[in-house]
Amino acid sequence: MLSPDDIAKLLARVALSDRQAFNMLYEHTSAKLFGVTLRLLRNKTDAEDALQDVYVKIWHQAGKYAASDASAMSWLITVARNHAIDRLRQGKGRGQQESLEEAGDITDDRVNPEMSAVAGSERRRIDHCFERLDAEKSKAVKEAYLEGYSYKELAEKNEVPLNTMRTWLRRSLMKLKECLEE
Amino acid sequence: MPTGERDDDALAAEYVLGVLDQEERESVEIRIRTEAAFAVLVRDWEHRLSDLNSEFEEIPPPASVKAGVESKLFSSEDSYPGFAEEGGFWNRLGFWRGFAALAVVAVIVLSSLLVQQTDEQVAGVTYVAALSSGETDAEFVVLYEAETASLKVTQTGGVKPTGKDYELWFIDGDGPAISIGLVDGEGVKAPFIPDHLKGQYKEGLSLAVSLEPTGGSPTGVATGPVIAIGKAKKI
Numbered sequence: 419m420l421s422p423d424d425i426a427k428l429l430a431r432v433a434l435s436d437r438q439a440f441n442m443l444y445e446h447t448s449a450k451l452f453g454v455t456l457r458l459l460r461n462k463t464d465a466e467d468a469l470q471d472v473y474v475k476i477w478h479q480a481g482k483y484a485a486s487d488a489s490a491m492s493w494l495i496t497v498a499r500n501h502a503i504d505r506l507r508q509g510k511g512r513g514q515q516e517s518l519e520e521a522g523d524i525t526d527d528r529v530n531p532e533m534s535a536v537a538g539s540e541r542r543r544i545d546h547c548f549e550r551l552d553a554e555k556s557k558a559v560k561e562a563y564l565e566g567y568s569y570k571e572l573a574e575k576n577e578v579p580l581n582t583m584r585t586w587l588r589r590s591l592m593k594l595k596e597c598l599e600e
Numbered sequence: 601m602p603t604g605e606r607d608d609d610a611l612a613a614e615y616v617l618g619v620l621d622q623e624e625r626e627s628v629e630i631r632i633r634t635e636a637a638f639a640v641l642v643r644d645w646e647h648r649l650s651d652l653n654s655e656f657e658e659i660p661p662p663a664s665v666k667a668g669v670e671s672k673l674f675s676s677e678d679s680y681p682g683f684a685e686e687g688g689f690w691n692r693l694g695f696w697r698g699f700a701a702l703a704v705v706a707v708i709v710l711s712s713l714l715v716q717q718t719d720e721q722v723a724g725v726t727y728v729a730a731l732s733s734g735e736t737d738a739e740f741v742v743l744y745e746a747e748t749a750s751l752k753v754t755q756t757g758g759v760k761p762t763g764k765d766y767e768l769w770f771i772d773g774d775g776p777a778i779s780i781g782l783v784d785g786e787g788v789k790a791p792f793i794p795d796h797l798k799g800q801y802k803e804g805l806s807l808a809v810s811l812e813p814t815g816g817s818p819t820g821v822a823t824g825p826v827i828a829i830g831k832a833k834k835i
Contacts, residue, residue, distance in 0.1 A: 437674070444666060449658035456659055466665050473669040488643070492650040499618065507622035544651035562617045563652050569619045591613040598648055 420446045425490035426483075433480040440477060447491070448473070451498040458502035458566035468505055472498045506566050547597035555590045562587070612641035616649055728835050729807045731828035732757070738827045740783065742768070742807050749798055751791050753783050764824070767816045770797060771806040782816050783809060789816060805832040
């Protein structure tokens with residue numbers, strides 16, 4: 419397992435078109451980024467296809483990482499998430515509306531208590547802030563981030579008008595921000 | 601925080617969360633690129649929500665994904681190291697169209713010139729090949745007279761870099777490239793077709809010139825970039 423610093427160094431070398439560094443970066447980060455594209459797109463073929471595009475982007479945009487002050491891994495995950503979300507919004511993935519509920523069930527099964535506990539130890543700060551939100555609003559924010567749901571999809575799932583959903587989420591996000599800045 | 605800023609902050613949060621539709625995402629992306637203050641709001645939200653990243657599991661992708669990435673990024677370089685170029689030199693249709701047209705014209709013009717010059721020698725079947733790449737300005741014409749097995753190589757374009765030699769290669773179908781000597785070479789390095797290859801010198805045979813260290817490839821296979829290539833044509 420590479421340290422965050424090692425990944426940042428690899429990214430700097432990739433920015434200089436170092437293929438060996440790119441191979442190492444792929445070896446150490448592709449499982450995490452595949453986890454991202456697979457969770458958001460929920461279709462193996464789409465997720466594999468998206469992951470290829472993500473690494474092509476990383477090769478070409480590695481120089482941009484230097485300009486951000488994010489951790490290297492967060493930057494890579496942002497590239498993967500943004501690409502997967504763009505695919506979803508462009509209708510290239512998760513095309514059938516009927517598969518949404520099915521896929522939702524799979525996700526609920528996957529977040530078992532044991533896994534939550536492991537993940538929780540790493541992100542206590544944000545968990546504590548999520549606990550201050552109403553359960554359904556907390557769930558909506560997490561689902562949007564982790565599953566890639568749009569306002570439209572969230573409104574349908576929660577059976578509320580789109581504008582209500584928008585107001586809910588905006589308020590919840592601002593509460594989260596206040597809590598995180600305490 | 602004034603209302604406008606608060607709205608921008610909420611918009612940045614919505615963008616990072618991923619809930620906006622495509623049109624809204626695109627307009628936000630333009631603002632990220634053009635408004636530094638707005639880009640900072642987005643970056644701060646990316647940082648805030650990044651704590652959730654630990655919920656993404658690690659799932660190793662199949663090996664085919666890496667192969668696909670490599671073919672998208674590097675396939676042109678791997679197949680022809682001499683022509684490493686973004687966009688895939690060997691895949692560019694324009695190149696092949698231009699090259700084919702150029703080659704045909706070159707063969708017709710140059711062969712007629714050379715045939716006139718060597719009219720007395722050309723008794724039996726004669727082959728001509730115009731070698732070029734479109735990528736470098738090096739061009740050669742190779743004339744081969746089957747009856748006497750005489751080979752004549754003339755450089756018609758480009759200048760040889762100092763400390764390098766041009767080496768001529770004979771490529772029959774999918775077979776390995778066989779060195780047939782140095783262009784401008786003397787003695788044993790002079791280009792000639794060995795007896796066992798004479799029967800293989802035929803229409804469609806490929807000839808190529810590579811750039812090699814002085815004295816030619818030390819290994820017997822082309823080590824430098826191929827700078828010109830062409831096919832033999834019966835005239």
